[in-house]
Amino acid sequence: MFPASAGTQDMRTVNRWGGVRGACTSVATVCLMLVAGVGAAAAQQAPPSGGRSADIGPQNTDDGADLAGLGLLPGRPTVRPPRTGTPPDLDGRLDDDVWRSAAMLTEFTQESPLEGARATEDTEVYIAYDDDNIYFGFYLHYSDPSIMRANRVDRDTAWQDDLITIYIDTFLDQQRSFEFDLNGYNVQGDGIVNAGRGGFGNNRIPPADRSWDVLFYSAAAIVDDGYIAEMAVPFKSIRYPSRERGAPHQWGFQIVREIKGKNEENAVWAPMSRDVAGFMRQMGVMEGMTDLSTSRNLEFLPTFTAIQFGSLDNSTGGYVNQDTDPEAGLNIKYGVTSNLTADFTLNPDFSQIESDRPQIEVNQRFPLFFSELRPFFVEGAEIFSLPGPVTFVHTRTIVDPVWGSKLTGKAGRFALGVLTANDEAPGNVDDVTDPRYGETAQNFIGRVKYDLYSESHLGAIFTDREFLDSSSMLGAVDGAFRLSRSMSTNFRLIGTRHRDLEGFEREGHVYDASIADNGRNLSWFAAAFEISPDFDTEVGFVRRVDQRRAVGNISYRWWPENWIINWGPRVSYARTYDFDDVLQDENAGLGVNVGFAKNIRFSSNFSRDMERFGGIDFFKTEYSIGGGVNTSRAFSINANYSQGDQIFFDFDNPFLGSGARARVSATVRPFARFSADVGISTSRLTDTRAGGGEVFNVEIYRTQSVLTFTDRLLMRNITEYNTFTDELDFNVLFTYRINAGTVFYFGYDDHYRQADQLEGDLDGDGIDEQLFFSDELRRTNRAIFTKLRYLFRY
Numbered sequence: 001m002f003p004a005s006a007g008t009q010d011m012r013t014v015n016r017w018g019g020v021r022g023a024c025t026s027v028a029t030v031c032l033m034l035v036a037g038v039g040a041a042a043a044q045q046a047p048p049s050g051g052r053s054a055d056i057g058p059q060n061t062d063d064g065a066d067l068a069g070l071g072l073l074p075g076r077p078t079v080r081p082p083r084t085g086t087p088p089d090l091d092g093r094l095d096d097d098v099w100r101s102a103a104m105l106t107e108f109t110q111e112s113p114l115e116g117a118r119a120t121e122d123t124e125v126y127i128a129y130d131d132d133n134i135y136f137g138f139y140l141h142y143s144d145p146s147i148m149r150a151n152r153v154d155r156d157t158a159w160q161d162d163l164i165t166i167y168i169d170t171f172l173d174q175q176r177s178f179e180f181d182l183n184g185y186n187v188q189g190d191g192i193v194n195a196g197r198g199g200f201g202n203n204r205i206p207p208a209d210r211s212w213d214v215l216f217y218s219a220a221a222i223v224d225d226g227y228i229a230e231m232a233v234p235f236k237s238i239r240y241p242s243r244e245r246g247a248p249h250q251w252g253f254q255i256v257r258e259i260k261g262k263n264e265e266n267a268v269w270a271p272m273s274r275d276v277a278g279f280m281r282q283m284g285v286m287e288g289m290t291d292l293s294t295s296r297n298l299e300f301l302p303t304f305t306a307i308q309f310g311s312l313d314n315s316t317g318g319y320v321n322q323d324t325d326p327e328a329g330l331n332i333k334y335g336v337t338s339n340l341t342a343d344f345t346l347n348p349d350f351s352q353i354e355s356d357r358p359q360i361e362v363n364q365r366f367p368l369f370f371s372e373l374r375p376f377f378v379e380g381a382e383i384f385s386l387p388g389p390v391t392f393v394h395t396r397t398i399v400d401p402v403w404g405s406k407l408t409g410k411a412g413r414f415a416l417g418v419l420t421a422n423d424e425a426p427g428n429v430d431d432v433t434d435p436r437y438g439e440t441a442q443n444f445i446g447r448v449k450y451d452l453y454s455e456s457h458l459g460a461i462f463t464d465r466e467f468l469d470s471s472s473m474l475g476a477v478d479g480a481f482r483l484s485r486s487m488s489t490n491f492r493l494i495g496t497r498h499r500d501l502e503g504f505e506r507e508g509h510v511y512d513a514s515i516a517d518n519g520r521n522l523s524w525f526a527a528a529f530e531i532s533p534d535f536d537t538e539v540g541f542v543r544r545v546d547q548r549r550a551v552g553n554i555s556y557r558w559w560p561e562n563w564i565i566n567w568g569p570r571v572s573y574a575r576t577y578d579f580d581d582v583l584q585d586e587n588a589g590l591g592v593n594v595g596f597a598k599n600i601r602f603s604s605n606f607s608r609d610m611e612r613f614g615g616i617d618f619f620k621t622e623y624s625i626g627g628g629v630n631t632s633r634a635f636s637i638n639a640n641y642s643q644g645d646q647i648f649f650d651f652d653n654p655f656l657g658s659g660a661r662a663r664v665s666a667t668v669r670p671f672a673r674f675s676a677d678v679g680i681s682t683s684r685l686t687d688t689r690a691g692g693g694e695v696f697n698v699e700i701y702r703t704q705s706v707l708t709f710t711d712r713l714l715m716r717n718i719t720e721y722n723t724f725t726d727e728l729d730f731n732v733l734f735t736y737r738i739n740a741g742t743v744f745y746f747g748y749d750d751h752y753r754q755a756d757q758l759e760g761d762l763d764g765d766g767i768d769e770q771l772f773f774s775d776e777l778r779r780t781n782r783a784i785f786t787k788l789r790y791l792f793r794y
Contacts, residue, residue, distance in 0.1 A: 071174045071454030072252070073281055077270055079103050079253065080288035081127040087135065090230045092186070092221030094126065094137050102126040102137065108257065111204060111266040113565045113597075115274055119267035121226075123164075123257050127286075131293045136231040138164050138182070140257060145225055147261035149633045150184035152673045152708040154716075155737060156210045158187040160636070160667065162258050164229060167193065167283065169252030170240035171339075171410065174280040174454040176382070177252060178238050179208040184227035185672065186220035186711065188740075192382050195280065195455040195480070204272055205256060206279050209382050213740040214238070215793065236297040239339040239409055246290055253286035254279075261633070263565060263597050274520035274559075277486045278455050297335035300792040301741055303348075304328050311781040314760030317771045319779060340409035340416075348404050383408050383417035384447050386461055386478060388492050388512050389529045389549070391541035393463060398443050399425035415457075417447040426467050436501075441467035443539060455482045463539040470501045472538035476510075489515040498536045508535030508545070521568075524554040533579055547584065549576040557593075567594040586610040599630040603640075613647055614654045620645035637666040646685055648695055657695060658686045676705040698724040712737055726754030728777055741791025748784055752777040 081103045088096040104126055108119040126137035140162070142148050149162045158181075165181035174195060181189040191208025214237040220229040243249060255269040270284035305328075310321040329347040336342050377395040386392045404421035420443065427439040442465070449459035456479075463474045476494035483489060494510040514527035533546040557568035569592050576585035591605035602625075609620045622644030630636040639662070646659025665679040679702045685695040701721045708714040718731040733747040755772035758780070762769060772778065 070172055070250070070285075071281060072172075072283065072285070073276065076282075077107075077284040079105060079127060079284065079286050081129050081134070081286065083289075084128040084130050084135070087130055087133065087232070088137070088230060090217055090219040090232060092219040092228055092230060094139060094228055094230070098128050098135065099126045099137050102128040102135070105255065105269055108255075108267040108269055109271045111256070111268045111272045113263040113265060114561050115559075116271065119257070120262055120265060121257075121259060121267070123267060125255055125269070129289050129292075131291065132236075132295075133232045133234050134289075136166060136229075136233075138229040138231070140164060140184075140226045140229070142226040147259070148184060148222075148226065149260045150222065150227070150672060151187075151633075151669055151675060152185050152711070152714075153187055153675065153706060154708075154714055154735065155187065155740065156189045156191075156213070157706075158183045158189060160260070160630075160669075161187070162260055163189070163256075165189075165256045165258070166231075167252075167254040167256070167280075168233075168238065168286070169280050169283060170238060170249075172250050172252050172285075173413075173451050174252065174278065175415065175449075175451050175457065177254075177280055177283075178212075180216055180231065180233060182218055182220055182229045182231060184220055184222045184229075186218055186229065188216070188218055190214060190216065190740075193279065194382050194385070195278070195457075204274060204276070204279055204282070205266060205268075211381055215740050215791070235292050235338075236295060236335060239341070240292070242294075242338050243290070243292070248287060249289045249292070250285060250287045251289075252280055252283040254283045260599070260630070264599055264630075275485060277488065277518040278482065281454050281482075294338070296337075297333065297341070298794040299331075299333040299741070301331040301333070301789055302328065303331070303787065303789045305785065305787045307783055307785040309781070309783045310779075312758070312779070314758075314768075314771070315762065315764070317760060317762065336407075336409070337411075340407070340411060343404075343406040343408075345404045347402060383415060383449075384419065384445055384461070386447075386459075386476065386492065387490075388494075388510065389531060390494075390510055390535075390537075390543070392461065392474065392476065392494065392537065393445055393539060394541040395419075395539075397465070397539055397541075398423045400428065402440075413451045415447075415449040415451065417445070419443075419445040435468060439468055441465055445539065452481070455488070456480055463537065465538040468501060469499070469503065471497075471499050472536065473497045474537045474539065483515075484517075486519045487515070487517040489513070494535075496535055496537050498534075498538075506534040506536070508532040510535055521558070522554075522556055524552070526550075526552040530579075546578045547576050548579070549574060549585075551587075563597045565595040565597060567592070582612070583610070584612045600628070602627040607644075611647060613649060614651055616654060618645070618647050618654075618656050620647070620656070622646075634669050635667070637664070639664040648685060648687070655687065655689060657692070658688050660684045673708045674706070676703060678703050696724065698722070726757050726777075728752040739791065741789060741793075743789050745785075745787040747786075748782075750782045751780050753780050754778075 082101055084098045084101070086097055088098045104124065106122070106124055108123050110117045110119055121143060122141040124139040128135045149160065151158065151161055161183040163181040163183055165179060167177045167179050169177040176195065177193045179191045179193055189210070190212060191210045192212045193206055193208050215234065216237055217232040218230060220227055240249065240251070257267040259265040259267065270282060272282045276282055304326070306324055306326045308322070308324045310319060313320050327347065329345065331343065331345040331348065334342045377398070381395070384393045398421050401421040401423050404419070407416065407418045409416060423441040423443060426441045427436050429436050431437060444464045445461070447459070447461045449457045451457050458479045459477065461474070461476045461478070465472045474494060474496045476492060478490065478492040480490040481488065490513070492510065492512040496508045497505065498508070499505045509532050510529065512527070512529035514525065516525040517523060528550045530548040531545050535545050536542060551572070551574035553570060553572035555568055555570035557566050559566045569590070572587070572589040574585070574587040575583065578584050587607065587609045589605060589607040591603060593601070593603045595601050605624045607622045609622070611618050611620060622642055624640060624642035626640030628636070628638035641660070641662045643660045645656050648655050648657055662682045663680065665677065667675060667677050669675045681700045682698065684697045687693060687695050702718070704716065704718045706714055706716045713734070713736050716733045716735065718729070720729045721727070728751070730750045731747065733745060736744040755774045755776050755778040756770065758771045758778065759768040760771045761767065762771065
């Protein structure tokens with residue numbers, strides 16, 4: 001009887017997973033068929049030999065066509081790089097023959113602080129290409145070299161330095177562009193810029209998504225009047241439309257030079273205007289390149305990790321060291337076409353080298369959000385992004401995967417992304433009789449976007465998480481539309497169906513729409529959304545449900561452009577109702593922002609709010625001020641402080657007290673090889689009722705310092721202390737980096753807590769009691785780890 005029962009259980013498991021896998025496979029098959037169909041359609045529409053490919057649809061025009069027909073503003077500059085037969089030797093010197101015949105760009109204007117004015121420093125940029133790479137040479141002159149900001153830091157972390165950055169929109173569709181940058185010490189950075197990402201207010205240049213890391217080659221040297229840099233970007237590192245032999249490419253192209261010491265000056269090659277909200281619409285054009293390599297990118301990235309972990313045993317009060325746990329994994333990346341990439345991973349490395357940023361978790365009504373930091377998930381995550389009042393895709397919900405796969409890229413006007421991964425975490429239970437024991441959850445995310453015109457799209461997304469008989473499915477359609485030079489609108493319609501392990505099913509939805517106008521002086525925003533009470537998704541992050549909210553703000557900005565660069569007021573208002581039409585929140589705010597010369601800023605805000613909690617309407621008033629100073633390469637500081645009424649979120653006895661919050665962060669760079677970020681965050685609540693006193697006082701102290709020994713070897717330390725929980729965390733990490741893919745880590749991580757705060761079940765009665773009776777710090781867990789990744793590219 002026992003074998004028969006076991007066999008029946010196994011068959012039920014097979015049947016369950018057969019259905020789950022069938023559902024996921026069916027959706028994946030549809031997506032892959034869509035990719036194949038779009039590719040076939042593009043191939044069928046291709047013109048005869050010698051004509052131009054139809055991969056970019058209506059933007060596929062003759063070389064002499066008006067650039068406005070490509071979605072760009074009229075009058076954009078163009079550059080035509082020559083082909084070279086002798087690639088440069090990347091050594092930080094512009095003495096190779098290729099630079100003598102390369103296209104040369106020297107006309108740069110300011111995007112900020114003085115829009116349209118001539119750049120204050122001379123810049124020379126040289127461009128050439130061959131079958132495999134596009135080459136850039138840079139000579140960044142300084143009339144006073146002492147103002148140049150350059151530090152020896154890790155890859156993708158030189159954002160406080162003077163950078164030279166190139167942006168390439170290879171599909172010329174104003175939907176996304178690749179970004180590559182360097183500082184004077186040859187610290188590389190790269191990223192993806194998506195349409196609609198940032199770039200509003202007083203800075204039209206949006207930040208890049210730094211999770212994207214690829215191979216490119218560079219060298220730099222600091223000289224008497226600035227620095228010289230050379231860069232080679234392999235075509236197999238980026239995605240671009242295919243072309244018939246001899247047919248020229250047309251790419252959107254922009255160059256930005258940052259001079260932080262001159263009021264954070266941004267000098268650009270293609271002039272930019274604050275009257276236009278979009279960044280990629282204001283790019284210039286790089287054209288004329290032909291017969292680029294059709295070699296498919298193939299990468300193997302084996303990873304080896306070993307961790308020795310120890311922790312406090314709460315049942316004995318003793319400290320237990322576990323055996324070293326070695327792991328090996330493999331990631332394979334293959335360029336299916338020049339614009340589609342497949343990633344496969346087995347026993348993937350999901351280790352998290354960076355620690356979570358500190359957040360004060362005391363007296364929080366809703367859960368806090370922590371960003372994804374694991375490499376496999378963050379790379380290429382932009383395709384799955386769906387902005388809105390809910391984080392619809394949050395891959396930290398996939399806790400313990402064994403395998404994963406992704407397909408991302410573009411086919412014609414379609415941008416596509418498919419991600420699948422399993423998760424062993426739900427089955428990690430101790431009781432072998434528990435039906436969850438040893439089972440795994442299956443996760444699927446599929447995303448498609450259809451590019452309509454400049455910075456506009458229609459899209460859809462589907463997510464699913466299946467575990468035993470439970471499931472959590474989400475389907476959505478969304479759209480973003482550029483209405484004018486400065487106005488845009490978007491919408492999202494989302495539905496969910498959730499079934500728990502007990503078989504209880506519920507359905508929910510999110511409806512969301514917004515419109516914004518971001519001009520030189522006047523900017524405004526209006527949005528409305530609703531999240532139904534039964535909305536739920538196990539692949540995303542939901543902070544709050546049961547709400548209908550309308551919000552709007554309007555601001556005006558003057559540009560004196562002297563000792564005050566810009567300043568202006570801002571007014572906001574919002575109301576939130578639940579689905580029973582009971583007013584839950586009302587928020588009104590008034591603020592002013594001022595940007596001064598010498599990289600100094602100041603802000604002040606006043607708010608009057610009503611928040612309903614526990615059936616009680618609480619009326620709150622709060623004041624806040626903030627600012628920052630970044631006048632020196634060696635030191636910068638930012639601070640903000642707020643004080644006013646604050647609710648104590650106790651369901652049994654909520655009350656309105658007096659609260660104060662503050663945050664101060666400073667960066668110290670005494671010399672180029674060392675930097676330290678020091679931060680203090682505080683939150684304090686006082687009971688102002690008769691006889692009341694201090695309810696809590698939280699202070700978090702955090703330092704993060706980086707010491708660079710060589711161009712490849714650096715050490716990072718993070719130390720953090722929380723006064724409320726009496727916890728001390730210490731982390732040190734050594735990094736030896738060859739390139740974006742090949743890197744070796746060695747780290748030590750230690751955590752302590754005040755002994756009399758620790759509890760455990762010493763007598764086995766199921767009730768925790770105090771373990772220690774001293775106030776000394778006692779270690780709670782410790783880890784020593786190594787990690788090696790080595791990139792093989794063919």
